[in-house]
Amino acid sequence: MKKLLTGFVAISVLVAGCQKKSSENLELEIKKGYLVYKNNCSMCHWETVTPEQIRNIRKMVKEGKRPPFSAPPMSEVSARVKKFYPTEEKFVAFVKDYITNPSKEKGVCLPMAYKIFGVMPPVGRNMSEDSKEAVAKWLYYRFNMSWEEFMKKYPH
Numbered sequence: 445m446k447k448l449l450t451g452f453v454a455i456s457v458l459v460a461g462c463q464k465k466s467s468e469n470l471e472l473e474i475k476k477g478y479l480v481y482k483n484n485c486s487m488c489h490w491e492t493v494t495p496e497q498i499r500n501i502r503k504m505v506k507e508g509k510r511p512p513f514s515a516p517p518m519s520e521v522s523a524r525v526k527k528f529y530p531t532e533e534k535f536v537a538f539v540k541d542y543i544t545n546p547s548k549e550k551g552v553c554l555p556m557a558y559k560i561f562g563v564m565p566p567v568g569r570n571m572s573e574d575s576k577e578a579v580a581k582w583l584y585y586r587f588n589m590s591w592e593e594f595m596k597k598y599p600h
């Protein structure tokens with residue numbers, strides 16, 4: 445019995461240790477993902493916007509002017525993609541594939557996004573698997589608003 449107990453404790457410690465390790469790994473990966481975003485995506489996608497900025501930008505678009513960025517902000521992209529690919533696994537797979545082989549047919553953005561900005565270029569083709577995985581995870585975990593919440597806060 446004592447032996448069994450010792451074994452059980454040893455296994456529990458091991459399991460707890462692994463869980464801690466994997467959450468640390470995820471944190472590191474998300475940090476790396478943010479750098480990948482800065483270097484490869486931020487020139488088109490702002491990280492996030494204020495409701496006021498969205499209002500101004502909507503006005504500019506209505507007046508036929510170009511918005512101050514060339515893609516939807518990442519806070520919006522994250523909420524939108526989660527609506528269609530809610531689990532981390534499906535979300536990450538979609539993002540990795542989309543940035544490598546984007547197309548209007550595959551995309552889940554609002555039709556307005558393609559009209560204003562056109563289809564995204566395949567920037568993922570020059571990126572490593574690791575970088576794509578990291579940026580997709582960052583995009584998944586960085587924002588936590590649902591699409592419905594996003595549209596309520598930022599109507600457009």
Ligand code: HEC
Binds near residue numbers: 543550552
């Ligand atoms: C040259 C500008 C540009 C760069 C750089 C860029 N994107 Fe985009 N991205 C766009 C545009 C434009 C759209 C909206 C049209 C579309 O979805 O294709 C978009 C849409 C997206 C979408 C939504 C896909 C959909 O339609 O459902 C994701 C996800 C995305 N980008 C991720 C990224 C990531 C991650 C990076 C960096 C690794 C990145 N983008 C770099 C222009 C860019």
